[in-house]
Amino acid sequence: xxxxxxxxxxIIGDTGVGKSCLLLQFTDKRFQPVHDLTIGVEFxxxxxxxxxxxxxxxxWDTAGQESFRSITRSYYRGAAGALLVYDITRRDTxxxxxxxxxxxxxxxxxxxxxMLIGNKSDLESRREVxxxxxxxxxxxxxxxxxxxxxxxxxxVEEAFINTAKEIYEKIQEGVFDINNEANGIKIGPxxxxxxxxxxxxxxxxxxxxxxx
Amino acid sequence: MGRRRSSTFSIKRRATEGLVFxxxxxxxxxxxxxxxxxRCHDYSYPQLNARRVKELCELLSYWNGSSFIxxxxxxRFMRMGIPPALRGRVWKCLLNIDKxxxxxxxxxxxxxxxxxxxxxxxxxxxxxxxxxxxxxxxTENDLGSNQLPSRCPPDLxxxxxxxxxxxxxxxxxQRSFPTHRxxxxxxxxxxEGQAKLFRVLIAYAKYNPKIGYSQGMSYIAAVLxxxxxxxxxxxxxxxxxxxxxxxxxxxDLSGEKIQHQAMVFHQFFKHRKPxxxxxxxxxxxxxxxxxxxxxxxxxxxxxxxxxxxxxWDLIMLHGLSAVFRTGLTIIQLLxxxxxxxxxxxxxxxxxxxVPVDVSxxxxxxxxxxxxxxxxxxxxCMNSLVLEETEGHHLxxxxxxIPPPLPTKVKEQEKSVDGPKLEAKNSVRKDSSVSxxxxxxxRLVRMAQCxxxxxxxxxxxxxxxxxxxxxxxxxxxxxxRTTSSITQSQIRAKRSQKGVSQQGSxxxxxxxxxxxxxDSDGLVKDSxxxxxxxxxxxxxxxxxxxxxxxxLPPRVESLRLLxxxxxxxxxxxxxxxxxxxxxxxxxTALSRExxxxxxxxxxxxxxxxxxxxxxxx
Numbered sequence: 104x105x106x107x108x109x110x111x112x113x114i115i116g117d118t119g120v121g122k123s124c125l126l127l128q129f130t131d132k133r134f135q136p137v138h139d140l141t142i143g144v145e146f147x148x149x150x151x152x153x154x155x156x157x158x159x160x161x162x163w164d165t166a167g168q169e170s171f172r173s174i175t176r177s178y179y180r181g182a183a184g185a186l187l188v189y190d191i192t193r194r195d196t197x198x199x200x201x202x203x204x205x206x207x208x209x210x211x212x213x214x215x216x217x218m219l220i221g222n223k224s225d226l227e228s229r230r231e232v233x234x235x236x237x238x239x240x241x242x243x244x245x246x247x248x249x250x251x252x253x254x255x256x257x258x259v260e261e262a263f264i265n266t267a268k269e270i271y272e273k274i275q276e277g278v279f280d281i282n283n284e285a286n287g288i289k290i291g292p293x294x295x296x297x298x299x300x301x302x303x304x305x306x307x308x309x310x311x312x313x314x315x
Numbered sequence: 316m317g318r319r320r321s322s323t324f325s326i327k328r329r330a331t332e333g334l335v336f337x338x339x340x341x342x343x344x345x346x347x348x349x350x351x352x353x354r355c356h357d358y359s360y361p362q363l364n365a366r367r368v369k370e371l372c373e374l375l376s377y378w379n380g381s382s383f384i385x386x387x388x389x390x391r392f393m394r395m396g397i398p399p400a401l402r403g404r405v406w407k408c409l410l411n412i413d414k415x416x417x418x419x420x421x422x423x424x425x426x427x428x429x430x431x432x433x434x435x436x437x438x439x440x441x442x443x444x445x446x447x448x449x450x451x452x453x454t455e456n457d458l459g460s461n462q463l464p465s466r467c468p469p470d471l472x473x474x475x476x477x478x479x480x481x482x483x484x485x486x487x488x489q490r491s492f493p494t495h496r497x498x499x500x501x502x503x504x505x506x507e508g509q510a511k512l513f514r515v516l517i518a519y520a521k522y523n524p525k526i527g528y529s530q531g532m533s534y535i536a537a538v539l540x541x542x543x544x545x546x547x548x549x550x551x552x553x554x555x556x557x558x559x560x561x562x563x564x565x566x567d568l569s570g571e572k573i574q575h576q577a578m579v580f581h582q583f584f585k586h587r588k589p590x591x592x593x594x595x596x597x598x599x600x601x602x603x604x605x606x607x608x609x610x611x612x613x614x615x616x617x618x619x620x621x622x623x624x625x626x627w628d629l630i631m632l633h634g635l636s637a638v639f640r641t642g643l644t645i646i647q648l649l650x651x652x653x654x655x656x657x658x659x660x661x662x663x664x665x666x667x668x669v670p671v672d673v674s675x676x677x678x679x680x681x682x683x684x685x686x687x688x689x690x691x692x693x694x695c696m697n698s699l700v701l702e703e704t705e706g707h708h709l710x711x712x713x714x715x716i717p718p719p720l721p722t723k724v725k726e727q728e729k730s731v732d733g734p735k736l737e738a739k740n741s742v743r744k745d746s747s748v749s750x751x752x753x754x755x756x757r758l759v760r761m762a763q764c765x766x767x768x769x770x771x772x773x774x775x776x777x778x779x780x781x782x783x784x785x786x787x788x789x790x791x792x793x794x795r796t797t798s799s800i801t802q803s804q805i806r807a808k809r810s811q812k813g814v815s816q817q818g819s820x821x822x823x824x825x826x827x828x829x830x831x832x833d834s835d836g837l838v839k840d841s842x843x844x845x846x847x848x849x850x851x852x853x854x855x856x857x858x859x860x861x862x863x864x865x866l867p868p869r870v871e872s873l874r875l876l877x878x879x880x881x882x883x884x885x886x887x888x889x890x891x892x893x894x895x896x897x898x899x900x901x902t903a904l905s906r907e908x909x910x911x912x913x914x915x916x917x918x919x920x921x922x923x924x925x926x927x928x929x930x931x
């Protein structure tokens with residue numbers, strides 16, 4: 104399908120925080136609690152619309168286990184956006200954010216937009232990390248923040264789309280060099296060089312999951 | 316053999332959940348779920364007739380793992396197809412799990428009893444995995460909030476490390492074969508299956524804390540549990556994960572081993588399929604990205620389960636080399652498709668989710684049987700990677716290795732236009748040939764060092780008289796092969812290695828010994844190169860290379876190698892420490908090479924042997 108831009112995303116975070124479920128909810132609009140373990144990387148793709156432009160999101164979902172960390176690093180290359188996910192019911196997944204962030208900053212391009220996501224917001228009764236803590240962490244490190252639930256789909260669309268908006272804004276501001284594919288952005292066949300302002304219309308749901 | 320729908324076979328229904336399982340126990344999902352459940356339920360594996368089954372049973376009843384005849388017989392049955400009902404017995408024989416169980420001081424049941432204490436203290440039962448995960452999460456949170464990240468009150472029977480590992484395993488149980496009858500859902504069968512898997516993995520983490528638990532192991536243990544009893548599966552896992560022949564070089568806590576093996580596979584792939592590997596590199600897909608999931612789960616992600624099991628049969632027989640062989644076979648089958656893809660986001664998914672038409676038994680297995688991979692080949696590639704990584708660590712002292720493709724050839728390739736397809740192909744072939752020569756030349760150097768080292772040590776194992784004789788008679792016409800590394804670079808690397816290598820490492824990974832730094836810190840090559848090259852023509856590597864000589868580039872390289880001039884004799888290692896290190900390596904090598912040659916000789920046809928002896 105024709106698109107104006109392609110953004111490459113990467114989803115990172117500890118094992119079991121719900122990275123694969125978030126991806127599946129976004130690409131397939133379903134919650135599948137029983138799925139295969141991610142060893143290495145999985146893919147997803149979906150088309151969204153921002154400012155009247157078709158944007159293809161190509162999402163790389165990575166393995167979270169500590170021993171795979173050094174391999175996960177190789178996926179940061181050429182990502183325009185990262186979703187850094189923790190589990191609001193598990194304190195240690197929040198505590199590990201700093202090391203994830205260090206990794207992300209060190210191995211990606213400096214303009215990569217990072218969205219911090221506190222997942223499993225449906226499990227309010229078992230909450231261990233307050234929303235304010237997440238917000239404070241995001242503010243401190245210059246990230247966008249959102250709490251989501253892959254189970255109820257709450258804020259999942261928004262998390263992916265807001266990240267795309269941020270990337271799109273950066274393109275408009277000329278921060279991203281869109282001709283350099285190492286930035287995780289590709290210009291698609293449908294690209295028109297208009298410089299209209301960002302209106303932020305929300306995602307069309309044309310494409311399903313799976314890969315390109 | 317045509318495809319058949321597994322519904323003609325033993326389909327089991329789980330009435331309460333409305334699920335239908337195929338003959339291997341995988342749930343047959345509705346069409347709308349097919350995207351998520353990638354399993355194919357059409358199987359094409361061959362059926363063994365009753366007479367053959369009886370023969371196989373007989374073979375297993377007088378099984379002797381060290382007998383060459385037994386092993387070649389079982390390989391013959393594998394080609395015909397092991398019947399699913401006998402697979403467990405075959406694996407048990409091949410892994411020789413009883414031997415490990417008898418020789419080990421570890422007692423599985425006792426270990427489970429010991430684990431029971433901490434589990435009770437934690438309020439966790441393996442029969443309720445979902446609530447166990449929640450409880451373990453809470454405990455982990457409590458431990459975190461008490462500011463005791465690594466210690467617990469002394470009266471508790473568990474440590475925070477225990478909690479982490481229990482939790483990780485519990486979390487992965489439901490994510491390993493989530494559609495298999497023995498692990499899916501909340502049925503009594505699945506609850507029992509998950510409990511067994513939990514126990515096997517926990518006990519293994521206790522049994523071998525060096526490996527502990529890392530993701531991928533749950534898949535391997537689960538497949539074993541599908542064919543063996545719980546305790547047998549535990550010991551089978553032990554054999555697989557600890558024996559160097561099998562997967563001991565794949566699993567560790569840091570993930571370094573799998574990264575190393577991915578590099579070895581990359582070299583191997585580059586050597587066998589230069590053009591395709593270059594294409595995959597060009598689209599920026601690194602070998603680790605597909606090697607890791609393939610190797611760590613032993614190809615269990617392939618959609619056709621009959622193929623997976625047949626691959627496992629071969630792995631049980633040949634170990635890690637069968638893993639490499641399978642990897643190469645899959646890539647070869649996907650070659651034309653991969654060559655047409657120019658985007659990493661298209662290439663990688665194809666490799667990660669191998670399509671049914673490639674992975675079905677009637678396609679993948681014949682291809683696998685016709686793909687030849689020798690153990691020594693992989694060991695040589697291993698040495699190459701070790702050499703390169705160490706060379707890399709040496710820093711800027713050495714010049715970077717020049718690119719393998721001569722730029723001239725590249726330019727030629729570019730200048731060739733559309734209709735001259737034939738010309739283009741030939742140019743391509745040339746460039747790939749030079750790439751092969753390059754890798755091959757280096758490979759030969761490795762092999763040469765092995766042989767030479769063996770040669771140097773008089774007491775350990777003497778070269779056969781025929782070898783020496785053939786060396787003397789060898790023509791002295793000088794001719795150099797193309798090489799990507801200069802002699803001095805190689806020597807410098809070798810000297811570093813010779814000094815730094817530990818015996819234990821060299822035993823498992825192989826090294827590149829042979830040169831010693833002199834008093835000025837300069838490097839002197841102590842290897843009598845020409846002698847080694849002469850051995851290339853007559854020794855085991857030469858024989859193997861000749862046997863494999865249907866591949867033109869290798870023959871060419873070999874022919875060139877054989878005509879090298881003899882030069883100076885070899886001085887012996889200079890210091891006692893070096894002598895000792897040399898001896899260690901030689902012992903390892905002399906153990907390896909003759910056994911390989913032995914096997915190869917047996918498989919080489921008699922006519923060729925005669926020809927060889929005449930040549931010698």
